[in-house]
Amino acid sequence: xxxxxxxxxxxxxxxxxxxxxxxxxxxxxxxxxxxxxxxxxxxxxxxxxxxxxxxxxxxxxxxxxxxxxxxxxxxxxxxxxxxxxxxxxxxxxxxxxxxxxxxxxxxxxxxxxxxxxxxxxxxxxxxxxxxxxxxxxxxxxxxxxxxxxxxxxxxxxxxxxxxxxxxxxxxxxxxxxxxxxxxxxxxxxxxxxxxxxxxxxxxxxxxxxxxxxxxxxxxxxxxxxxxxxxxxxxxxxxxxxxxxxxxxxxxxxxxxxxxxxxxxxxxxxxxxxxxxxxxxxxxxxxxxxxxxxxxxxxxxxxxxxxxxxxxxxxxxxxxxxxxxxxxxxxxxxxxxxxxxxxxxxxxxxxxxxxxxxxxxxxxxxxxxxxxxxxxxxxxxxxxxxxxxxxxxxxxxxxxxxxxxxxxxxxxxxxxxxxxxxxxxxxxxxxxxxxxxxxxxxxxxxxxxxxxxxxxxxxxxxxxxxxxxxxxxxxxxxxxxxxxxxxxxxxxxxxxxxxxxxxxxxxxxxxxxxxxxxxxxxxxxxxxxxxxxxxxxxxxxxxxxxxxxxxxxxxxxxxxxxxxxxxxxxxxxxxxxxxxxxxxxxxxxxxxxxxxxxxxxxxxxxxxxxxxxxxxxxxxxxxxxxxx
Numbered sequence: 001x002x003x004x005x006x007x008x009x010x011x012x013x014x015x016x017x018x019x020x021x022x023x024x025x026x027x028x029x030x031x032x033x034x035x036x037x038x039x040x041x042x043x044x045x046x047x048x049x050x051x052x053x054x055x056x057x058x059x060x061x062x063x064x065x066x067x068x069x070x071x072x073x074x075x076x077x078x079x080x081x082x083x084x085x086x087x088x089x090x091x092x093x094x095x096x097x098x099x100x101x102x103x104x105x106x107x108x109x110x111x112x113x114x115x116x117x118x119x120x121x122x123x124x125x126x127x128x129x130x131x132x133x134x135x136x137x138x139x140x141x142x143x144x145x146x147x148x149x150x151x152x153x154x155x156x157x158x159x160x161x162x163x164x165x166x167x168x169x170x171x172x173x174x175x176x177x178x179x180x181x182x183x184x185x186x187x188x189x190x191x192x193x194x195x196x197x198x199x200x201x202x203x204x205x206x207x208x209x210x211x212x213x214x215x216x217x218x219x220x221x222x223x224x225x226x227x228x229x230x231x232x233x234x235x236x237x238x239x240x241x242x243x244x245x246x247x248x249x250x251x252x253x254x255x256x257x258x259x260x261x262x263x264x265x266x267x268x269x270x271x272x273x274x275x276x277x278x279x280x281x282x283x284x285x286x287x288x289x290x291x292x293x294x295x296x297x298x299x300x301x302x303x304x305x306x307x308x309x310x311x312x313x314x315x316x317x318x319x320x321x322x323x324x325x326x327x328x329x330x331x332x333x334x335x336x337x338x339x340x341x342x343x344x345x346x347x348x349x350x351x352x353x354x355x356x357x358x359x360x361x362x363x364x365x366x367x368x369x370x371x372x373x374x375x376x377x378x379x380x381x382x383x384x385x386x387x388x389x390x391x392x393x394x395x396x397x398x399x400x401x402x403x404x405x406x407x408x409x410x411x412x413x414x415x416x417x418x419x420x421x422x423x424x425x426x427x428x429x430x431x432x433x434x435x436x437x438x439x440x441x442x443x444x445x446x447x448x449x450x451x452x453x454x455x456x457x458x459x460x461x462x463x464x465x466x467x468x469x470x471x472x473x474x475x476x477x478x479x480x481x482x483x484x485x486x487x488x489x490x491x492x493x494x495x496x497x498x499x500x501x502x503x504x505x506x507x508x509x510x511x512x513x514x515x516x517x518x519x520x521x522x523x524x525x526x527x528x529x530x531x532x533x534x535x536x537x538x539x540x541x542x543x544x545x546x547x548x549x550x551x552x553x554x555x556x557x558x559x560x561x562x563x564x565x566x567x568x569x570x571x572x573x574x575x576x577x578x579x580x581x582x583x584x585x586x587x588x589x590x591x592x593x594x595x596x597x598x599x600x601x602x603x604x605x606x607x608x609x610x611x612x613x614x615x616x617x618x619x620x621x622x623x624x625x626x627x
Contacts, residue, residue: 002209005278008338010418012406015084019429020369020405023436023587023610024358024423027120028401029085030365036078036398037087043488045389048073050097053104062127064139064191068113070390071101077398079154084402091159098155101148102167109170111148118178120189120197142189143196143262145175150203153210169211172204176219187226193234193420195262198223199407201269205276227266237266241285246296254312255519260297260305264328270328271335272410283339290336293329294348300374300625301359301543301608302351302549304329307371307523317511317537317626319374322522323360323393326352326372327400334407337420346407346420347464353421354402354441355549358587358609361397367615368394375564375624376530377616377623409434416457418482422446422496432458432489441548441588441607442580444498455488460496465546468499500546502578502592506570510539530620539570540626543605545578548588553611553623555585556604563624572596578605586610 004198009124012018020028035041049071052058058065076098082090103113114120116418120142125135155161162448179186187194201223208216227237234257240250247263248381266284274282297304299313305312313319330352337345360369360378370381370393408421415431422440426494427433432452440446444466450458460483462469462476469476469483472495476483485494515521516532525532543550552558583589592601605611612623 002212002276004275006283006339007273007413008275009341010338010410010412012410013427013429015402015406016086016341018084018405018408019426020401020408020529021424021426025425027358027361027363027365031361031368031401032081032085032365032398034365035394036074036081037085037090037209046074046078046097048387048389050101052113053101054109056113058113058140058144059115059119061108061131063131063136064114064119064123064141065385066085066140066144066392067385067387068144069140069147069392070387072144072149072151073392073395073399073544074390075151076147076154077395077402079151080399080402083158084405094155095159095161095164098152098159098161098164100297101152104165105167105171107169109174111167111171112145114140114144117141117174117600118182121184122189122191136191138191140190140196142175142200145171146197146200146203149207153203153206155208165210168207168461169213172207172216176215185226186223186231192259192262193257194226194256195235195259195266198226198237199269201263201266202272205269205272205285208615209276214355218267220273221277222425224270227270235263237263238270238281238285240283241288241292244288244292246292246312247289248296248312255309258310260308261322261324261328263310264304264325264332268328268335269331271339275339286332287336290332290345290348300549301356301372302348303356303372306520309519311520315512316520317374317507317540318524320379321356321372322371323357323369323400324396325547326356326360327393327396327403328358330400330403334403337407338410341412343420343461344464346461348403349407350421353407354547355608357400357404358395359612361400361613362615363610363613364615367391368397369613370527372612373524373530375536375626376534376624377528377614377620378612380529381527392413402503408436414456415454416459417450418459418461419448420461422463422498438496439580440498441546442590444497444500444546446496448494448496450487450492450494452487452489452492455483455486457486458494459484460494463498463547465500465544466498467501470497471495491510498546502542502543502545502590504541504569504574504575504576504594507539511537513537528616532626534564534621536625536626537619538568540568541570542625543576543578543592543627545590549608549625550578550590550592550605550627551608551611551623551625552603552605553586554619555611555614555622556583556589556606558604560621562603563621565627569594569627572598 052067122137128136154165190197299319303326307320308322333345334348359372369378371379410418435449438446552563580592581589586606588607618623
């Protein structure tokens with residue numbers, strides 16, 4: 001394994017020693033079982049992904065499709081879930097799956113779902129019009145190959161089967177040679193100005209570190225070079241980021257090019273290139289983009305972007321966010337935290353995980369959202385790319401859970417412990433075991449138990465959203481952001497108490513009412529349709545408590561009049577207090593008292609995620625975050 005030039009300051013314990021508990025863990029385990037471990041998952045869900053490599057139908061029309069992504073996404077998720085859950089019974093199944101995929105390879109090493117392996121340029125928009133009814137430039141060939149390569153590498157790292165690594169390397173060499181022979185740079189390939197293709201950077205660097213083959217590093221540096229072009233060609237990712245330009249202002253019509261999921265996938269790769277090469281501007285570009293995303297693109301759900309596009313989403317109250325966007329925003333925050341140890345990244349990760357991510361994972365564990373909405377019901381998509389049992393976001397969701405598990409606790413190189421998230425978990429580390437229990441999301445009270453093999457320091461993250469924090473009854477200085485305490489070898493127990501305000505967060509101004517054919521309206525209402533009357537076009541407020549965004553929902557008995565109130569609490573000088581209420585229906589429920597100089601009223605609200613994470617086929621008015 002090639003060593004990094006820049007090492008992470010913090011690293012999670014091995015996956016095998018991590019366990020998420022409580023209701024979140026129950027949801028995770030249910031999803032893993034339904035989508036990965038069950039007989040149905042192995043015999044029905046998985047085989048459809050593999051069959052696409054025998055059919056090679058992604059280029060059966062001029063419009064290139066993306067069926068080839070599903071195998072890699074499922075494999076990455078399955079390998080990580082199997083490792084985390086110690087499901088060694090899955091290892092041989094996954095190894096066999098990889099070997100069957102390798103058997104579909106051409107003699108030159110190509111493994112893919114495009115019959116024409118050299119078909120990697122954007123499709124002709126006028127020709128596409130006749131096929132799909134709009135001027136598409138879709139071609140997802142190299143994007144699909146990215147996920148295939150990554151899935152093979154993940155399986156190799158789980159099974160140590162050298163044939164899998166050899167096939168992955170041969171496939172990557174074939175792609176590099178093909179691009180050299182045809183004279184194209186990777187930024188000229190695929191859709192959305194090469195962003196999807198460029199995201200192959202991360203697995204290509206993993207392959208470089210596993211093999212030491214300099215061809216893979218040279219190719220990776222070339223991808224980054226294409227993001228610093230003198231001619232300013234879209235997306236010019238590094239150059240624009242270094243200038244601190246808001247993404248939606250980089251080029252006209254950001255809805256046509258600023259693809260959120262794919263761009264953040266590229267940033268994941270750029271951070272890996274920074275680790276490998278030590279080139280500082282790669283890190284600076286990503287760090288700048290984190291800042292820009294927080295300021296201009298964080299939507300009301302605590303994800304980023306609108307419907308997978310960076311389009312100044314922070315200014316638009318009717319939020320629509322793909323789970324893939326949420327997951328890759330979480331990944332970006334996770335990676336930046338590992339490199340820096342700055343708790344601001346965990347603040348962002350936490351808000352995304354507890355709110356839009358969990359909202360997108362349906363409670364039965366069988367499926368998930370295509371996009372989560374701020375009101376109505378979540379968007380669901382079946383038959384994506386003519387697949388019956390897979391969807392881009394659904395196949396990615398296990399990775400979100402694993403990323404969260406790897407974020408709860410981290411250690412530095414000296415064995416000091418960093419406690420980052422406070423939901424229930426158990427963890428085995430090199431310096432001992434840690435367990436956490438309590439009601440972080442409701443009461444704010446948590447017990448952390450340490451059984452350590454040696455004494456060490458523990459750093460407790462102080463969440464940005466608490467008004468006071470206590471350890472064993474002693475009030476902490478909130479400006480510290482991280483409280484250090486020394487624990488001896490053996491058994492120790494820490495009692496933490498986080499106190500939360502219940503905040504009414506009002507819109508600063510009345511939102512713009514766009515025409516119905518504007519993408520901000522058209523995309524919100526289509527796909528498991530909702531009527532425009534669930535959208536917010538007047539000045540409203542949301543209510544937050546601790547890390548939770550609250551919502552009214554029929555799942556806790558709210559009436560339609562409560563969920564979609566005629567009058568707003570904005571501008572009324574209101575204050576709010578909330579008390580936790582026991583509930584079997586949702587993860588966190590509260591009784592609120594809202595009052596101003598003219599009087600008061602009470603209402604019941606719950607956490608947005610568990611008040612909305614259903615496939616609501618019959619009710620288009622299930623929930624709403626606005627009052």
